[in-house]
Amino acid sequence: MNYLDISEIVQLVAVLIASLSIVIAACTYVAERIRCYQATVHTIYRDVDESFIEVHKLLLGMPGLKISVYDTKVKCADLTDAQRRDANLMFDIINSCFERTFTFFMSAPVDMRASQWPGWKKYMGRQCRNEVFRDWWKDETGYDMGYCRFMRDLIYIVKSGIDSGTPDEEIDDRIAKNWDIEYVKPPKFWQVVLPFGGTQVDGSRRSEANKVAEARKSLGLEVTEKKGRK
Numbered sequence: 001m002n003y004l005d006i007s008e009i010v011q012l013v014a015v016l017i018a019s020l021s022i023v024i025a026a027c028t029y030v031a032e033r034i035r036c037y038q039a040t041v042h043t044i045y046r047d048v049d050e051s052f053i054e055v056h057k058l059l060l061g062m063p064g065l066k067i068s069v070y071d072t073k074v075k076c077a078d079l080t081d082a083q084r085r086d087a088n089l090m091f092d093i094i095n096s097c098f099e100r101t102f103t104f105f106m107s108a109p110v111d112m113r114a115s116q117w118p119g120w121k122k123y124m125g126r127q128c129r130n131e132v133f134r135d136w137w138k139d140e141t142g143y144d145m146g147y148c149r150f151m152r153d154l155i156y157i158v159k160s161g162i163d164s165g166t167p168d169e170e171i172d173d174r175i176a177k178n179w180d181i182e183y184v185k186p187p188k189f190w191q192v193v194l195p196f197g198g199t200q201v202d203g204s205r206r207s208e209a210n211k212v213a214e215a216r217k218s219l220g221l222e223v224t225e226k227k228g229r230k
Helices: 003-060 081-106 110-128 131-137 145-163 168-176 189-193 203-218 221-226
Strands: none
Touching: 003 081, 081 110, 081 131, 081 145, 110 131, 110 145, 110 168, 131 145, 145 168
């Protein structure tokens, strides 16, 4: 083996070491991103659950208000002025919990949102069955724009179902339809992990948007938008 052969071997080893270092660094970076992401998700889940529990504790302490998801028959006229004031304060708290939940799931990866968001959406729909809540919401504009549009559509679905005598189970089925995906574009998991991940519109996104448009049209949401629904 001459000197040239040894030099080539050394260069090859150096290239291999450098390549291995790059791979290790990339794997370490991705692992750290995944760890941070999982920690963030855990924190948000905890915060949402804690606010959900706190809301119910407050409602249990105010049984005369009858504004929970289980009080769907109460009318605005059933409450005194003092009760309406207390109800409005409670709705501020409840709505804050809803907005936080909406924002979290709309920005979460598709698979994570698919596992829990439908249940939350039905729960929020049950709250919209309460006339006092719907009356309170009509003047609300100080929240995330995507969330406001989602709630207006949700209230429309619930109210139109109530007015037409639609059974609760059928209203829940209408709410469960995937018509809400357009308010915030959820990233794929790899888009959260990798630094160059984005929300570019690809073929699958266009197909998904078409399905959303069809679902919205079947629920009458496009019609209400043209009428300037608030």
